Amino acid sequence: MAPSPNSQPAIESILQEQRLFEPPADFAKDAAVSGADQYQTLYDKAAADPAAFWAELAEQELHWFKKWDTVLDWQPPFAKWFVGGKLNISYNCLDRHLTTHRRDKPALVWEGEPGDSRTLTYAELHGEVCQMANVLKDMGVAKGDRVGIYMPMIPEAAIAMLACARIGAAHTVVFGGFSSEALRDRLNDAEAKVVITADGGFRKDKAMPLKPAVDQALAGDAVPSVTNVLVVQRTKQAVDWTDGRDVWWHDVKPEASNDCPAEPMDSEDLLFILYTSGTTGKPKGVVHTTGGYNLYTHTTFQWAFDIKEDDVYWCTADVGWITGHSYIVYGPLSNGATSVMYEGAPRASNPGCFWDVVQKYKVTIFYTAPTAIRAFLKMGDQHPNARDLSSLRILGTVGEPINPEAWMWYHNVIGGEKCPIIDTWWQTETGGFMITPLPGAIATKPGSATKPFPGILADIVDAEGNPVPANEGGYLVIKHPWPSMMRTVYGDDARFRRTYWEHIPPKDGNYVYFAGDGARKDEDGYFWIMGRTDDVLNVSGHRLGTMEIESALVSHPAVAEAAVVGRKDELKGEDVFAFVILEGTHTASDELKVELKQHVVKEIGAIARPGEIRFAAGLPKTRSGKIIRRFLRNLASGEELVGDATTMEDQSVLEKLRTDG
Numbered sequence: 001m002a003p004s005p006n007s008q009p010a011i012e013s014i015l016q017e018q019r020l021f022e023p024p025a026d027f028a029k030d031a032a033v034s035g036a037d038q039y040q041t042l043y044d045k046a047a048a049d050p051a052a053f054w055a056e057l058a059e060q061e062l063h064w065f066k067k068w069d070t071v072l073d074w075q076p077p078f079a080k081w082f083v084g085g086k087l088n089i090s091y092n093c094l095d096r097h098l099t100t101h102r103r104d105k106p107a108l109v110w111e112g113e114p115g116d117s118r119t120l121t122y123a124e125l126h127g128e129v130c131q132m133a134n135v136l137k138d139m140g141v142a143k144g145d146r147v148g149i150y151m152p153m154i155p156e157a158a159i160a161m162l163a164c165a166r167i168g169a170a171h172t173v174v175f176g177g178f179s180s181e182a183l184r185d186r187l188n189d190a191e192a193k194v195v196i197t198a199d200g201g202f203r204k205d206k207a208m209p210l211k212p213a214v215d216q217a218l219a220g221d222a223v224p225s226v227t228n229v230l231v232v233q234r235t236k237q238a239v240d241w242t243d244g245r246d247v248w249w250h251d252v253k254p255e256a257s258n259d260c261p262a263e264p265m266d267s268e269d270l271l272f273i274l275y276t277s278g279t280t281g282k283p284k285g286v287v288h289t290t291g292g293y294n295l296y297t298h299t300t301f302q303w304a305f306d307i308k309e310d311d312v313y314w315c316t317a318d319v320g321w322i323t324g325h326s327y328i329v330y331g332p333l334s335n336g337a338t339s340v341m342y343e344g345a346p347r348a349s350n351p352g353c354f355w356d357v358v359q360k361y362k363v364t365i366f367y368t369a370p371t372a373i374r375a376f377l378k379m380g381d382q383h384p385n386a387r388d389l390s391s392l393r394i395l396g397t398v399g400e401p402i403n404p405e406a407w408m409w410y411h412n413v414i415g416g417e418k419c420p421i422i423d424t425w426w427q428t429e430t431g432g433f434m435i436t437p438l439p440g441a442i443a444t445k446p447g448s449a450t451k452p453f454p455g456i457l458a459d460i461v462d463a464e465g466n467p468v469p470a471n472e473g474g475y476l477v478i479k480h481p482w483p484s485m486m487r488t489v490y491g492d493d494a495r496f497r498r499t500y501w502e503h504i505p506p507k508d509g510n511y512v513y514f515a516g517d518g519a520r521k522d523e524d525g526y527f528w529i530m531g532r533t534d535d536v537l538n539v540s541g542h543r544l545g546t547m548e549i550e551s552a553l554v555s556h557p558a559v560a561e562a563a564v565v566g567r568k569d570e571l572k573g574e575d576v577f578a579f580v581i582l583e584g585t586h587t588a589s590d591e592l593k594v595e596l597k598q599h600v601v602k603e604i605g606a607i608a609r610p611g612e613i614r615f616a617a618g619l620p621k622t623r624s625g626k627i628i629r630r631f632l633r634n635l636a637s638g639e640e641l642v643g644d645a646t647t648m649e650d651q652s653v654l655e656k657l658r659t660d661g
């Protein structure tokens, strides 16, 4: 079966893209990796012996309490990196900088939504992390325990992550936009002992409560593992309080010592679990461990952003996603960089908000998502043009394929035609950048993530695992383990094996990692990502499983059956489109549509709210009862049906689906 990417803005224009942007000469001159030849030498060296390549970097770049015995133990599909080594990522992100000039360098620079701000130096951040670590210890959190983090974008979110890592507790950050039901499922799956949250946060000019969702998630002992909730005060909204369980951070902080030695962790000890959507079933807990993740996020951050001592780096993601984990917190801090954190988000009421932050902090490296770029493009050039963006030297993008129009706008209007753009392809599962330009080395083509990072053996194959010729579409795979690869699905090795390693049948014991994306490689070896080949949607760079949304809809009493597909959207890339069949006694109405949309928000969160619901009498199915999603996608986009309808069980169904009812 050929991959049929279901989320792709402007495939045609990407296929015809011919423009090439060389790294600017004065940029390349000072870059850590400079020129195509240097990249190729590095790449070839790494490819010849990936384990030796990573071992050399691990020795040079990280602090180890004890050196490893074995670099890589690969028992497909299970990898262990730096086996026997002992380190602590919080030590590497904080303590080791304190004996250098970085002690008083800003580590986190935070811009709050209502205009408040805060800067924490490495010394200050270290102190607060130790304090929170000590509070967690007092709550009985020990090495190996799991802690849920459900926070707005405030410094305490990063502090909480580092505090967990410091004492060897694994964190599981749940994006603040997820509902109480989604939070409950994740806390239960991870069997979290403590939840760290806030009264609320500011979102798009409004104070949004968070603590009530935690209360609802835990109500009636629904998450029996949780014994305490640590609450940061942010919005000063009134909150309900459960004595004995809930603790205000500002009550315990003054008493907590700012000294807490970092626990020496085994390289393969669990660092965090992050839940993400897949094709089937409930979200899976992606497991990342300590040593390999630390090394890989450290190195990719350093080389892909060509980090210099005075850089001011800003990634606009939320810490609730992998981007925030790897490239707001761990990668930047491990390198001793200054990382900007912003509580706000693009919105029509403040069309210059991003550019104000760039100007205010003289941001030099800016990393955001295509959906945000498209939103700002639409709001007009006058907003960025009215700000001083001359501090910028590198731009980055992540989350979905970037359409060349948005790329060119980013290049011209934001980058002033002088900033290399790094289009970074990676996933929650990969932990860090897999395919990305190194900005001083690789010429860019608008819409292409360009070439694999040194040490990453990426390829495009057909369903049997055979490489496909240049410019032919196929499945994106990785052929050798890398340090920050996910180790398993939390509590479900079989699902890990099935989802990622057996989709492409292993040949002669050679397992390849299946990313779930369709892609092609051009004649220059550049990768062009075409989007997911599975039933995963990419809405504004957020990953959503169609099955999850269908289950949410079907849990409403009026719904008998539901099928969810993606529909192209100018701003979001893709939008959720749901076909719904009602239970016998219920009748279709606009009110019911609103109610069902709200129901999905309650079950999952606002990011999953269907853009459109269409009531249907039946769904197109094959004779064996499988929903033909291809037809539904065509219908959702108002396109002609692609493919053969004769395998369908009931031909009359399609006509009825074109309109409600």
Ligand code: WT7
Residues within 6 Å of the ligand: 276, 322, 323, 397, 398, 399, 400, 401, 402, 423, 424, 425, 426, 427, 428, 429, 449, 515, 516, 517, 529, 531, 532, 538, 541, 542, 543
């Ligand atoms: C999926 C992973 C990695 C952080 C954000 C999303 C898509 C991601 C790109 C890119 C084209 C991209 C892929 C991938 N994706 N970056 N630069 N170009 N597509 O993480 O939620 O795990 O989603 O996002 O489809 O599989 P995620």
